[in-house]
Amino acid sequence: MVMKNTESSPDLIDLIFKYIEEEFPEVQDRISELKPTIRKEFSGIETYIRQRSMTDRENQIREVMSLFNGRNATEVARRLNISRATVYRCIKTSAR
Known part of the structure; x- marks a missing residue:
């Protein structure tokens, strides 16, 4: 350590x-x-500071879900300038 x-x-x-x-x-x-x-x-709190706020993350999920039709993850990723893995992560998160 x-x-x-x-x-x-x-x-x-x-x-x-x-x-x-x-x-x-x-x-x-x-x-x-x-x-x-x-x-x-x-004092005494260990914390993790996100690069993006939860609001930004929720907006991204909504945007992905509005564009995703079940088969166009690559197109959505390209259009939003994010990775396909991020698209799938958003889909998984929205399903919860």
């Missing part, structure tokens, strides 16, 4: 707030107030 040196590398909260500071300088004065609150609220 590889251990990271936590002394020198910023944690997720620091990275998120650094991004917020860069993108939204107008909230910079609230950062020092918000960081401890966020740390307290979410």
Whole structure:
């Protein structure tokens, strides 16, 4: 198991707030107030951050299902610029 040196590398909260500071300088004065609150609220939680939101995923499933006719997975994949495996994953998910 590889251990990271936590002394020198910023944690997720620091990275998120650094991004917020860069993108939204107008909230910079609230950062020092918000960081401890966020740390307290979410401390001890291991989390996975999806690349896409659940809403985006649900929209993709709806789009795939609206185009899929039972035999055109390759065409749907090409049209939506996704893989055939993703098309089949969407079909499987919508069947649940």
